Amino acid sequence: MAEKTPSAAAATKAEKAQRKLESLVVDIMKECGYVQKDSTAPASAGGYTFATAAAVFSKVRSKMVEHGICVTGDSTLEHFSVNGKMSHAVIKATISLHLDGATLTVSAHGEGKNSGGKAVMGATTAASKYCIARLLMMSWGDDPEFEDPDEEMDQSVATWITRCEQFGLDCKKDHKAFSQWWAKFGDQVKAETTTVGASQVYEVYKGILKGMGG
Numbered sequence: 069m070a071e072k073t074p075s076a077a078a079a080t081k082a083e084k085a086q087r088k089l090e091s092l093v094v095d096i097m098k099e100c101g102y103v104q105k106d107s108t109a110p111a112s113a114g115g116y117t118f119a120t121a122a123a124v125f126s127k128v129r130s131k132m133v134e135h136g137i138c139v140t141g142d143s144t145l146e147h148f149s150v151n152g153k154m155s156h157a158v159i160k161a162t163i164s165l166h167l168d169g170a171t172l173t174v175s176a177h178g179e180g181k182n183s184g185g186k187a188v189m190g191a192t193t194a195a196s197k198y199c200i201a202r203l204l205m206m207s208w209g210d211d212p213e214f215e216d217p218d219e220e221m222d223q224s225v226a227t228w229i230t231r232c233e234q235f236g237l238d239c240k241k242d243h244k245a246f247s248q249w250w251a252k253f254g255d256q257v258k259a260e261t262t263t264v265g266a267s268q269v270y271e272v273y274k275g276i277l278k279g280m281g282g
Contacts, residue, residue, distance in 0.1 A: 085170035092135045093165065093172060097204045099131050121197045128200050138166040141199075143192050146177070152226040155187035156180070161195035163203070174203045183229055183268050225265040228257050229272050236276040243282030249273060 103119040132139050140163070147158035157180045164173040178195025180187040200206060232249060239246040250257075250273050258266045 082169060085168040086172075089137070089165060089167040089170040089172055092137060092167065093203070096128070096131045096135065100127055100204055100206055103127055103206060121193045124197055124200055124206070128204065128206075132165070136167065140164050140166065141196060143195060145188065148188065152223060153183045153229060154223075154226050155182055157187040157191040159188065159191040159195045161192060161199050163196065163199045165203075172203075174199050176202050181264075183225060183272070224260050225262075225268055228253075228261065228265075228269045232269060232273050232276065236280070239280075241280050243277055243280035246280060247277055247282050 103124050105119045106123045107118055107120045129139070141161065143159050143161045145157065146160050147156070149156050159178050159180070160175060161178060162173060162175040164171055176195050176198035178191045178193065178198055180190030180192075180194060182190055231253075235249050236246055250270065254266075254270070257269050261269065
């Protein structure tokens with residue numbers, strides 16, 4: 069029987085490593101099929117529960133470490149724009165699993181829309197989270213990143229944020245007077261924006277109120 073050449077032996081070793089990596093990923097799929105919801109949106113934004121990216125990453129990271137799999141990642145900014153006070157970003161994230169020279173790679177897109185300049189950060193987190201979801205076919209139910217407001221909704225959020233900030237200026241640091249703003253306009257904000265949009269306006273309101281000492 070002819071002996072395997074060095075190149076053939078290397079190929080066989082690589083194939084075995086690839087099969088081992090894929091087999092371990094199947095095991096991790098079984099172990100990480102569902103992530104428990106660990107956070108709740110503000111009552112003003114609907115009060116729904118969801119699994120945070122931190123919960124997803126923590127569960128998967130521990131399983132990767134347990135099986136000796138190294139994880140690397142990269143991201144590419146594919147779109148960025150600003151409309152009024154709203155920034156919009158689309159990120160393509162890629163994660164790769166490495167084991168004994170074998171590699172398994174998956175990519176996914178994430179979108180972020182934010183009034184505070186954190187659209188890129190939000191899109192990167194979402195894209196990384198969905199990479200894991202695609203790789204392991206994970207489920208976590210309701211998800212705030214599924215909200216996809218159009219440009220008209222974005223403008224509505226920006227308008228309400230401007231109104232809130234202006235009222236804060238008009239109150240001249242009177243936190244008692246300013247604290248009435250959400251009670252007066254909160255229902256209208258929720259009616260005219262998305263769940264995520266209402267949450268963004270509410271966070272601005274809370275920030276101004278806290279800055280006033282309320």
